[in-house]
Amino acid sequence: MGRQPRYLWMADLLRRPILNGELAPGSRLPSRSRLARTYNVSEQVSRHALRLLVSEGLVEARPGSGYYVRAVSQPHCFSRTDRSSGSGVGPLDRADLGTRIEKASDPITQRLAVRDGETVFRTRCLGSADDVPVALYTSWEPAALTRGTLRTPADAEPWTGLLDRLSAAGVIVDRVVEEVGVRPLQEPEADPLRLAPGLPVLVVERTHYYGHRPVETSDLVGSVDHCRLLYRLSLSRAPRRP
Amino acid sequence: MGRQPRYLWMADLLRRPILNGELAPGSRLPSRSRLARTYNVSEQVSRHALRLLVSEGLVEARPGSGYYVRAVSQPHCFSRTDRSSGSGVGPLDRADLGTRIEKASDPITQRLAVRDGETVFRTRCLGSADDVPVALYTSWEPAALTRGTLRTPADAEPWTGLLDRLSAAGVIVDRVVEEVGVRPLQEPEADPLRLAPGLPVLVVERTHYYGHRPVETSDLVGSVDHCRLLYRLSLSRAPRRP
DNA sequence: AAGTGGTCTAGACCACTAT
DNA sequence: TAGTGGTCTAGACCACTTA
Structure with a gap:
Protein backbone atom coordinates (compact mmCIF):
# COMPACT_ATOMS: atom_id res chain seq x y z
CA MET A 1 0.00 0.00 0.00
CA ARG A 70 16.08 -20.84 -11.43
CA ALA A 71 18.62 -23.36 -10.27
CA VAL A 72 21.79 -21.53 -9.26
CA SER A 73 24.58 -24.02 -9.69
CA GLN A 74 28.06 -23.91 -8.25
CA PRO A 75 30.03 -21.23 -10.04
CA HIS A 76 32.75 -22.22 -12.44
CA CYS A 77 36.27 -20.95 -11.87
CA PHE A 78 38.40 -19.62 -14.68
CA SER A 79 41.93 -20.10 -13.46
CA ARG A 80 44.79 -17.83 -14.41
CA THR A 81 48.40 -17.86 -13.30
CA ASP A 82 51.51 -16.05 -14.42
CA ARG A 83 52.73 -19.18 -16.13
CA SER A 84 49.81 -19.99 -18.36
CA SER A 85 46.98 -17.74 -19.33
CA GLY A 86 44.43 -20.53 -19.37
CA SER A 87 42.46 -21.67 -22.34
CA GLY A 88 39.56 -19.71 -23.73
CA VAL A 89 36.68 -21.14 -21.82
CA GLY A 90 38.54 -23.29 -19.34
CA PRO A 91 37.55 -26.87 -18.56
CA LEU A 92 34.02 -26.51 -19.85
CA ASP A 93 32.20 -28.40 -22.55
CA ARG A 94 33.20 -26.42 -25.60
CA ALA A 95 30.83 -25.86 -28.50
CA ASP A 96 32.64 -24.48 -31.52
CA LEU A 97 30.65 -21.63 -33.06
CA GLY A 98 32.91 -21.33 -36.05
CA THR A 99 35.74 -19.23 -37.43
CA ARG A 100 35.28 -16.57 -40.04
CA ILE A 101 37.29 -13.87 -41.70
CA GLU A 102 36.21 -10.27 -41.27
CA LYS A 103 37.48 -6.72 -41.43
CA ALA A 104 38.55 -5.50 -38.03
CA SER A 105 36.04 -3.09 -36.55
CA ASP A 106 37.01 -0.07 -34.53
CA PRO A 107 37.58 -1.42 -31.01
CA ILE A 108 39.38 -4.45 -32.40
CA THR A 109 41.79 -2.44 -34.53
CA GLN A 110 42.78 -0.57 -31.40
CA ARG A 111 43.23 -3.69 -29.31
CA LEU A 112 45.23 -5.45 -31.99
CA ALA A 113 47.03 -2.26 -33.08
CA VAL A 114 46.29 -2.96 -36.72
CA ARG A 115 45.19 -0.67 -39.51
CA ASP A 116 41.52 0.08 -39.94
CA GLY A 117 39.88 -2.61 -42.05
CA GLU A 118 42.70 -5.13 -41.62
CA THR A 119 41.65 -8.74 -42.12
CA VAL A 120 41.24 -10.77 -38.94
CA PHE A 121 40.05 -14.21 -37.96
CA ARG A 122 37.12 -14.22 -35.61
CA THR A 123 36.60 -17.43 -33.66
CA ARG A 124 33.74 -18.04 -31.29
CA CYS A 125 32.87 -20.77 -28.90
CA LEU A 126 30.46 -21.39 -26.11
CA GLY A 127 31.44 -22.99 -22.84
CA SER A 128 28.84 -24.99 -20.97
CA ALA A 129 28.66 -27.01 -17.78
CA ASP A 130 25.96 -29.65 -17.50
CA ASP A 131 24.40 -28.29 -20.70
CA VAL A 132 24.00 -24.86 -19.11
CA PRO A 133 25.73 -22.12 -21.12
CA VAL A 134 28.30 -20.42 -18.90
CA ALA A 135 30.46 -18.21 -21.07
CA LEU A 136 30.69 -16.94 -24.62
CA TYR A 137 34.20 -16.59 -25.95
CA THR A 138 35.13 -14.53 -28.97
CA SER A 139 38.70 -14.28 -30.21
CA TRP A 140 40.22 -12.03 -32.86
CA GLU A 141 43.59 -12.60 -34.48
CA PRO A 142 45.24 -10.81 -37.42
CA ALA A 143 45.08 -13.03 -40.48
CA ALA A 144 48.55 -11.92 -41.49
CA LEU A 145 50.00 -13.46 -38.34
CA THR A 146 49.66 -17.08 -39.37
CA ARG A 147 49.10 -16.82 -43.11
CA GLY A 148 50.56 -19.80 -44.91
CA THR A 149 51.61 -21.61 -41.76
CA LEU A 150 48.77 -24.11 -41.54
CA ARG A 151 48.41 -22.76 -38.02
CA THR A 152 45.53 -20.39 -38.66
CA PRO A 153 42.51 -20.70 -36.39
CA ALA A 154 40.67 -22.28 -39.31
CA ASP A 155 43.35 -24.90 -39.96
CA ALA A 156 43.96 -26.06 -36.42
CA GLU A 157 41.77 -28.67 -34.84
CA PRO A 158 39.04 -26.99 -32.83
CA TRP A 159 40.99 -25.09 -30.22
CA THR A 160 44.31 -26.81 -29.71
CA GLY A 161 45.49 -24.24 -27.24
CA LEU A 162 46.09 -20.77 -28.53
CA LEU A 163 49.58 -20.44 -27.09
CA ASP A 164 50.74 -23.75 -28.52
CA ARG A 165 49.28 -23.01 -31.92
CA LEU A 166 50.91 -19.60 -32.14
CA SER A 167 54.14 -20.98 -30.77
CA ALA A 168 54.22 -23.51 -33.61
CA ALA A 169 53.80 -20.60 -36.00
CA GLY A 170 56.82 -18.90 -34.51
CA VAL A 171 54.88 -16.46 -32.39
CA ILE A 172 56.01 -16.65 -28.78
CA VAL A 173 53.37 -15.17 -26.54
CA ASP A 174 55.14 -13.76 -23.51
CA ARG A 175 52.67 -11.31 -22.02
CA VAL A 176 48.95 -11.07 -21.44
CA VAL A 177 46.74 -8.23 -20.28
CA GLU A 178 43.26 -8.86 -18.97
CA GLU A 179 40.69 -6.21 -18.20
CA VAL A 180 37.79 -7.39 -16.07
CA GLY A 181 34.51 -5.55 -15.82
CA VAL A 182 30.76 -5.96 -15.62
CA ARG A 183 28.18 -4.67 -18.05
CA PRO A 184 24.61 -5.41 -19.06
CA LEU A 185 24.18 -8.27 -21.51
CA GLN A 186 23.61 -7.08 -25.07
CA GLU A 187 20.95 -8.56 -27.30
CA PRO A 188 23.10 -10.55 -29.77
CA GLU A 189 24.96 -12.30 -26.94
CA ALA A 190 21.82 -13.11 -24.99
CA ASP A 191 20.72 -15.90 -27.29
CA PRO A 192 23.63 -18.36 -27.01
CA LEU A 193 23.96 -17.73 -23.27
CA ARG A 194 20.22 -18.22 -22.79
CA LEU A 195 20.02 -15.18 -20.53
CA ALA A 196 17.82 -12.12 -20.61
CA PRO A 197 19.39 -9.06 -22.22
CA GLY A 198 20.11 -6.43 -19.59
CA LEU A 199 21.34 -8.92 -17.00
CA PRO A 200 24.79 -8.04 -15.72
CA VAL A 201 27.55 -10.21 -17.16
CA LEU A 202 31.21 -10.54 -16.36
CA VAL A 203 33.44 -9.46 -19.22
CA VAL A 204 37.13 -10.24 -19.61
CA GLU A 205 38.89 -8.44 -22.42
CA ARG A 206 42.16 -10.24 -22.90
CA THR A 207 45.06 -9.44 -25.18
CA HIS A 208 48.10 -11.64 -25.79
CA TYR A 209 51.42 -10.00 -26.71
CA TYR A 210 54.58 -11.08 -28.50
CA GLY A 211 56.97 -8.54 -27.10
CA HIS A 212 55.17 -5.26 -27.53
CA ARG A 213 53.05 -6.50 -30.41
CA PRO A 214 49.49 -7.66 -29.73
CA VAL A 215 48.89 -10.95 -31.51
CA GLU A 216 45.44 -11.95 -30.30
CA THR A 217 42.60 -10.40 -28.35
CA SER A 218 39.41 -11.90 -27.00
CA ASP A 219 36.23 -11.22 -25.10
CA LEU A 220 34.92 -13.61 -22.50
CA VAL A 221 31.31 -12.85 -21.64
CA GLY A 222 30.16 -14.93 -18.74
CA SER A 223 27.06 -15.37 -16.65
CA VAL A 224 27.56 -13.67 -13.32
CA ASP A 225 26.04 -16.66 -11.52
CA HIS A 226 28.40 -19.21 -12.98
CA CYS A 227 31.66 -17.39 -13.52
CA ARG A 228 34.48 -16.61 -11.19
CA LEU A 229 38.00 -15.65 -12.06
CA LEU A 230 40.90 -17.01 -10.08
CA TYR A 231 44.24 -15.28 -10.39
CA ARG A 232 47.23 -16.96 -8.77
CA LEU A 233 50.23 -14.68 -8.89
CA SER A 234 53.78 -15.07 -7.70
CA LEU A 235 55.15 -11.76 -6.54
CA SER A 236 58.75 -11.39 -7.56
CA ARG A 237 59.50 -8.67 -5.07
CA ALA A 238 62.67 -7.20 -6.41
CA PRO A 239 63.98 -4.23 -4.42
CA ARG A 240 61.16 -1.72 -4.76
CA ARG A 241 61.34 1.85 -5.73
CA PRO A 242 60.16 4.11 -2.91
CA MET B 1 9.24 -7.17 -40.81
CA ARG B 70 23.81 7.75 -20.92
CA ALA B 71 27.14 9.37 -20.29
CA VAL B 72 29.41 6.47 -19.48
CA SER B 73 31.78 7.79 -16.86
CA GLN B 74 35.31 6.59 -17.26
CA PRO B 75 35.63 3.57 -14.98
CA HIS B 76 38.43 3.38 -12.51
CA CYS B 77 41.07 0.73 -13.12
CA PHE B 78 42.54 -1.36 -10.36
CA SER B 79 45.88 -2.38 -11.71
CA ARG B 80 47.55 -5.66 -10.87
CA THR B 81 50.79 -7.13 -12.14
CA ASP B 82 52.89 -10.10 -11.15
CA ARG B 83 55.41 -7.79 -9.51
CA SER B 84 53.19 -5.83 -7.16
CA SER B 85 49.70 -6.69 -6.07
CA GLY B 86 48.60 -3.07 -5.98
CA SER B 87 47.34 -1.22 -2.99
CA GLY B 88 43.94 -1.80 -1.49
CA VAL B 89 41.86 0.74 -3.29
CA GLY B 90 44.34 1.93 -5.86
CA PRO B 91 44.93 5.60 -6.64
CA LEU B 92 41.60 6.76 -5.22
CA ASP B 93 40.87 9.22 -2.48
CA ARG B 94 41.10 7.00 0.55
CA ALA B 95 38.89 7.46 3.58
CA ASP B 96 40.08 5.42 6.55
CA LEU B 97 37.17 3.67 8.23
CA GLY B 98 39.24 2.43 11.13
CA THR B 99 40.94 -0.69 12.42
CA ARG B 100 39.52 -2.94 15.08
CA ILE B 101 40.26 -6.25 16.69
CA GLU B 102 37.76 -9.05 16.35
CA LYS B 103 37.39 -12.80 16.49
CA ALA B 104 37.72 -14.36 13.05
CA SER B 105 34.36 -15.46 11.71
CA ASP B 106 33.88 -18.60 9.69
CA PRO B 107 34.81 -17.58 6.13
CA ILE B 108 37.77 -15.60 7.42
CA THR B 109 39.19 -18.48 9.47
CA GLN B 110 39.15 -20.56 6.31
CA ARG B 111 40.80 -17.92 4.18
CA LEU B 112 43.48 -17.19 6.76
CA ALA B 113 43.80 -20.84 7.79
CA VAL B 114 43.57 -19.94 11.46
CA ARG B 115 41.72 -21.56 14.32
CA ASP B 116 38.11 -20.69 14.92
CA GLY B 117 37.85 -17.56 17.05
CA GLU B 118 41.45 -16.47 16.50
CA THR B 119 42.08 -12.76 17.00
CA VAL B 120 42.42 -10.73 13.83
CA PHE B 121 42.74 -7.09 12.85
CA ARG B 122 40.01 -5.81 10.60
CA THR B 123 40.80 -2.66 8.65
CA ARG B 124 38.38 -0.89 6.36
CA CYS B 125 38.63 1.98 3.98
CA LEU B 126 36.57 3.55 1.28
CA GLY B 127 37.95 4.64 -2.08
CA SER B 128 36.31 7.53 -3.88
CA ALA B 129 36.84 9.43 -7.09
CA ASP B 130 35.49 12.96 -7.34
CA ASP B 131 33.62 12.38 -4.07
CA VAL B 132 31.78 9.42 -5.57
CA PRO B 133 32.29 6.21 -3.57
CA VAL B 134 33.82 3.59 -5.83
CA ALA B 135 34.97 0.70 -3.70
CA LEU B 136 34.86 -0.56 -0.14
CA TYR B 137 37.94 -2.37 1.04
CA THR B 138 38.06 -4.66 4.06
CA SER B 139 41.23 -6.39 5.16
CA TRP B 140 41.77 -9.10 7.77
CA GLU B 141 45.12 -10.05 9.26
CA PRO B 142 45.98 -12.38 12.15
CA ALA B 143 46.92 -10.31 15.18
CA ALA B 144 49.62 -12.81 16.05
CA LEU B 145 51.46 -12.01 12.85
CA THR B 146 52.73 -8.58 13.85
CA ARG B 147 52.26 -8.64 17.61
CA GLY B 148 54.94 -6.54 19.34
CA THR B 149 56.49 -5.31 16.12
CA LEU B 150 54.96 -1.85 16.00
CA ARG B 151 53.95 -2.90 12.51
CA THR B 152 50.36 -3.83 13.27
CA PRO B 153 47.65 -2.25 11.11
CA ALA B 154 46.77 -0.06 14.09
CA ASP B 155 50.32 1.18 14.61
CA ALA B 156 51.22 2.01 11.04
CA GLU B 157 50.22 5.30 9.52
CA PRO B 158 46.98 4.92 7.61
CA TRP B 159 47.87 2.39 4.98
CA THR B 160 51.56 2.59 4.31
CA GLY B 161 51.48 -0.22 1.82
CA LEU B 162 50.59 -3.63 3.15
CA LEU B 163 53.55 -5.38 1.57
CA ASP B 164 56.08 -2.90 2.92
CA ARG B 165 54.58 -2.97 6.38
CA LEU B 166 54.62 -6.76 6.56
CA SER B 167 58.06 -6.87 5.05
CA ALA B 168 59.33 -4.62 7.85
CA ALA B 169 57.81 -7.10 10.28
CA GLY B 170 59.77 -9.91 8.67
CA VAL B 171 56.87 -11.28 6.66
CA ILE B 172 57.84 -11.56 3.01
CA VAL B 173 54.72 -11.78 0.89
CA ASP B 174 55.58 -13.78 -2.19
CA ARG B 175 52.26 -14.95 -3.55
CA VAL B 176 48.76 -13.58 -3.96
CA VAL B 177 45.51 -15.23 -5.00
CA GLU B 178 42.55 -13.19 -6.16
CA GLU B 179 39.08 -14.51 -6.79
CA VAL B 180 36.85 -12.21 -8.82
CA GLY B 181 33.10 -12.50 -8.89
CA VAL B 182 29.86 -10.58 -8.91
CA ARG B 183 27.10 -10.72 -6.33
CA PRO B 184 24.22 -8.56 -5.13
CA LEU B 185 25.21 -5.78 -2.74
CA GLN B 186 24.50 -6.63 0.90
CA GLU B 187 22.80 -4.24 3.27
CA PRO B 188 25.74 -3.26 5.52
CA GLU B 189 27.94 -2.41 2.53
CA ALA B 190 25.28 -0.40 0.74
CA ASP B 191 25.52 2.60 3.05
CA PRO B 192 29.16 3.66 2.56
CA LEU B 193 28.98 2.95 -1.17
CA ARG B 194 25.75 4.93 -1.47
CA LEU B 195 24.21 2.23 -3.64
CA ALA B 196 20.96 0.33 -3.35
CA PRO B 197 21.23 -3.13 -1.78
CA GLY B 198 20.61 -5.80 -4.38
CA LEU B 199 22.55 -4.04 -7.11
CA PRO B 200 25.29 -6.20 -8.60
CA VAL B 201 28.77 -5.37 -7.34
CA LEU B 202 32.20 -6.59 -8.30
CA VAL B 203 33.91 -8.52 -5.53
CA VAL B 204 37.61 -9.36 -5.30
CA GLU B 205 38.59 -11.75 -2.55
CA ARG B 206 42.34 -11.48 -2.22
CA THR B 207 44.72 -13.44 -0.05
CA HIS B 208 48.42 -12.75 0.39
CA TYR B 209 50.77 -15.63 1.20
CA TYR B 210 54.15 -16.01 2.84
CA GLY B 211 55.20 -19.31 1.37
CA HIS B 212 52.20 -21.53 1.91
CA ARG B 213 50.92 -19.53 4.86
CA PRO B 214 48.17 -16.97 4.31
CA VAL B 215 49.09 -13.74 6.09
CA GLU B 216 46.34 -11.38 5.02
CA THR B 217 43.04 -11.55 3.21
CA SER B 218 40.73 -8.84 1.97
CA ASP B 219 37.47 -8.09 0.19
CA LEU B 220 37.18 -5.37 -2.38
CA VAL B 221 33.53 -4.54 -3.08
CA GLY B 222 33.20 -2.15 -5.96
CA SER B 223 30.48 -0.45 -7.92
CA VAL B 224 30.05 -2.20 -11.24
CA ASP B 225 29.87 1.10 -13.09
CA HIS B 226 33.13 2.47 -11.79
CA CYS B 227 35.36 -0.53 -11.28
CA ARG B 228 37.55 -2.42 -13.67
CA LEU B 229 40.39 -4.76 -12.91
CA LEU B 230 43.50 -4.73 -15.02
CA TYR B 231 45.83 -7.71 -14.84
CA ARG B 232 49.17 -7.43 -16.60
CA LEU B 233 50.93 -10.76 -16.59
CA SER B 234 54.26 -11.89 -17.95
CA LEU B 235 54.06 -15.45 -19.14
CA SER B 236 57.20 -17.34 -18.28
CA ARG B 237 56.61 -20.10 -20.77
CA ALA B 238 58.91 -22.76 -19.54
CA PRO B 239 58.67 -26.03 -21.50
CA ARG B 240 55.06 -26.99 -20.94
CA ARG B 241 53.73 -30.23 -19.75
CA PRO B 242 51.47 -31.83 -22.37
C1' DA C 1 -8.65 -28.59 -25.11
C1' DA C 2 -7.04 -25.76 -21.61
C1' DG C 3 -3.54 -23.12 -19.84
C1' DT C 4 0.68 -20.52 -20.43
C1' DG C 5 4.02 -16.80 -21.63
C1' DG C 6 5.04 -13.26 -25.42
C1' DT C 7 3.33 -9.66 -27.72
C1' DC C 8 0.14 -5.95 -28.72
C1' DT C 9 -3.78 -2.34 -28.69
C1' DA C 10 -6.19 1.69 -26.79
C1' DG C 11 -7.05 3.87 -23.58
C1' DA C 12 -6.17 6.22 -18.45
C1' DC C 13 -4.21 8.90 -14.17
C1' DC C 14 -0.29 10.66 -11.56
C1' DA C 15 3.91 13.32 -10.40
C1' DC C 16 7.24 15.54 -12.39
C1' DT C 17 9.91 18.76 -15.74
C1' DA C 18 10.26 22.36 -18.91
C1' DT C 19 8.69 26.74 -20.67
C1' DT D 1 0.42 24.64 -19.29
C1' DA D 2 2.00 21.14 -22.19
C1' DG D 3 4.81 17.31 -22.41
C1' DT D 4 7.10 13.46 -20.18
C1' DG D 5 7.99 8.97 -17.95
C1' DG D 6 5.91 5.57 -14.46
C1' DT D 7 2.18 3.01 -13.52
C1' DC D 8 -2.19 0.73 -14.43
C1' DT D 9 -6.61 -1.26 -16.58
C1' DA D 10 -9.12 -4.35 -19.74
C1' DG D 11 -9.12 -6.38 -23.14
C1' DA D 12 -6.89 -9.36 -27.47
C1' DC D 13 -4.27 -12.93 -30.61
C1' DC D 14 -0.49 -16.18 -31.22
C1' DA D 15 2.59 -20.17 -30.52
C1' DC D 16 3.60 -23.25 -27.40
C1' DT D 17 3.27 -26.87 -23.58
C1' DT D 18 0.62 -29.94 -20.89
C1' DA D 19 -2.72 -33.15 -20.06
Missing part, protein backbone atom coordinates in the same frame (compact mmCIF):
# COMPACT_ATOMS: atom_id res chain seq x y z
CA GLY A 2 1.02 3.59 0.03
CA ARG A 3 3.87 4.78 -2.08
CA GLN A 4 5.22 1.56 -3.52
CA PRO A 5 4.05 0.45 -6.97
CA ARG A 6 1.99 -2.72 -6.86
CA TYR A 7 4.29 -4.66 -9.15
CA LEU A 8 7.24 -4.01 -6.83
CA TRP A 9 5.19 -5.13 -3.88
CA MET A 10 4.28 -8.30 -5.71
CA ALA A 11 7.89 -8.85 -6.78
CA ASP A 12 8.96 -8.64 -3.12
CA LEU A 13 6.24 -11.09 -2.23
CA LEU A 14 7.55 -13.61 -4.74
CA ARG A 15 11.22 -12.92 -4.12
CA ARG A 16 11.22 -13.60 -0.40
CA PRO A 17 10.45 -17.35 -0.45
CA ILE A 18 12.90 -17.82 -3.31
CA LEU A 19 15.80 -16.20 -1.47
CA ASN A 20 14.87 -17.92 1.79
CA GLY A 21 15.01 -21.25 0.06
CA GLU A 22 11.37 -22.00 0.90
CA LEU A 23 10.79 -22.32 -2.82
CA ALA A 24 13.20 -24.90 -4.17
CA PRO A 25 14.94 -24.31 -7.50
CA GLY A 26 12.77 -25.74 -10.24
CA SER A 27 9.52 -24.94 -8.45
CA ARG A 28 6.81 -23.43 -10.56
CA LEU A 29 5.42 -20.04 -9.61
CA PRO A 30 1.73 -19.17 -9.95
CA SER A 31 0.93 -18.08 -13.49
CA ARG A 32 0.49 -14.41 -14.22
CA SER A 33 -3.28 -14.75 -14.61
CA ARG A 34 -3.59 -16.74 -11.39
CA LEU A 35 -1.57 -14.10 -9.50
CA ALA A 36 -3.73 -11.35 -10.98
CA ARG A 37 -6.92 -13.11 -9.85
CA THR A 38 -5.53 -13.98 -6.42
CA TYR A 39 -4.33 -10.50 -5.57
CA ASN A 40 -6.98 -8.52 -7.44
CA VAL A 41 -4.63 -6.67 -9.73
CA SER A 42 -4.38 -6.29 -13.46
CA GLU A 43 -2.55 -8.99 -15.32
CA GLN A 44 -0.01 -6.34 -16.36
CA VAL A 45 1.00 -5.97 -12.73
CA SER A 46 1.73 -9.64 -12.21
CA ARG A 47 3.43 -9.75 -15.58
CA HIS A 48 5.61 -6.79 -14.63
CA ALA A 49 6.55 -8.37 -11.30
CA LEU A 50 7.43 -11.70 -12.86
CA ARG A 51 9.50 -10.14 -15.61
CA LEU A 52 11.38 -8.18 -12.98
CA LEU A 53 12.35 -11.41 -11.26
CA VAL A 54 13.42 -12.80 -14.63
CA SER A 55 15.61 -9.74 -15.20
CA GLU A 56 17.14 -10.31 -11.78
CA GLY A 57 18.03 -13.84 -12.79
CA LEU A 58 15.97 -15.40 -10.02
CA VAL A 59 13.26 -16.81 -12.24
CA GLU A 60 13.12 -18.39 -15.66
CA ALA A 61 10.18 -18.16 -18.06
CA ARG A 62 9.23 -21.21 -20.09
CA PRO A 63 6.71 -20.12 -22.71
CA GLY A 64 3.66 -22.28 -22.72
CA SER A 65 4.58 -23.79 -19.40
CA GLY A 66 5.14 -21.26 -16.62
CA TYR A 67 7.63 -19.36 -14.51
CA TYR A 68 10.14 -21.44 -12.59
CA VAL A 69 12.66 -20.74 -9.85
CA GLY B 2 7.97 -10.67 -40.15
CA ARG B 3 9.09 -12.72 -37.21
CA GLN B 4 10.83 -10.18 -35.04
CA PRO B 5 8.75 -8.43 -32.35
CA ARG B 6 8.23 -4.77 -33.11
CA TYR B 7 9.73 -3.57 -29.85
CA LEU B 8 12.99 -5.39 -30.61
CA TRP B 9 13.03 -3.91 -34.08
CA MET B 10 12.55 -0.47 -32.58
CA ALA B 11 15.21 -1.09 -29.93
CA ASP B 12 17.68 -2.00 -32.69
CA LEU B 13 16.71 1.16 -34.52
CA LEU B 14 17.52 3.25 -31.48
CA ARG B 15 20.55 1.26 -30.41
CA ARG B 16 22.48 1.60 -33.64
CA PRO B 17 23.13 5.37 -33.59
CA ILE B 18 24.01 5.21 -29.91
CA LEU B 19 26.62 2.49 -30.35
CA ASN B 20 27.97 4.11 -33.50
CA GLY B 21 28.48 7.34 -31.62
CA GLU B 22 26.16 9.25 -33.94
CA LEU B 23 24.10 10.10 -30.90
CA ALA B 24 26.35 11.80 -28.38
CA PRO B 25 25.99 10.97 -24.67
CA GLY B 26 23.45 13.32 -23.16
CA SER B 27 21.36 13.52 -26.32
CA ARG B 28 17.66 13.23 -25.83
CA LEU B 29 15.78 10.46 -27.60
CA PRO B 30 12.29 10.94 -29.08
CA SER B 31 9.64 10.50 -26.41
CA ARG B 32 7.69 7.28 -26.27
CA SER B 33 4.54 8.93 -27.64
CA ARG B 34 6.44 10.62 -30.46
CA LEU B 35 8.05 7.29 -31.40
CA ALA B 36 4.66 5.60 -31.33
CA ARG B 37 3.16 8.23 -33.64
CA THR B 38 6.16 8.29 -35.97
CA TYR B 39 6.34 4.54 -36.48
CA ASN B 40 2.64 3.76 -36.22
CA VAL B 41 2.88 1.42 -33.28
CA SER B 42 1.24 1.31 -29.89
CA GLU B 43 2.81 3.37 -27.17
CA GLN B 44 3.50 0.11 -25.32
CA VAL B 45 5.84 -0.91 -28.09
CA SER B 46 7.96 2.23 -27.89
CA ARG B 47 7.86 2.04 -24.11
CA HIS B 48 9.05 -1.57 -24.21
CA ALA B 49 11.88 -0.69 -26.58
CA LEU B 50 13.05 2.26 -24.51
CA ARG B 51 12.94 0.33 -21.26
CA LEU B 52 15.02 -2.40 -22.86
CA LEU B 53 17.71 0.15 -23.67
CA VAL B 54 17.52 1.43 -20.10
CA SER B 55 18.01 -2.09 -18.76
CA GLU B 56 21.00 -2.46 -21.07
CA GLY B 57 22.53 0.62 -19.52
CA LEU B 58 22.62 2.53 -22.79
CA VAL B 59 19.88 4.97 -21.95
CA GLU B 60 18.74 6.81 -18.85
CA ALA B 61 15.14 7.83 -18.13
CA ARG B 62 14.49 11.18 -16.50
CA PRO B 63 10.85 11.25 -15.42
CA GLY B 64 9.07 14.31 -16.61
CA SER B 65 11.86 15.12 -19.01
CA GLY B 66 12.74 12.35 -21.42
CA TYR B 67 15.09 9.51 -22.33
CA TYR B 68 18.74 10.43 -22.68
CA VAL B 69 21.82 8.65 -23.99
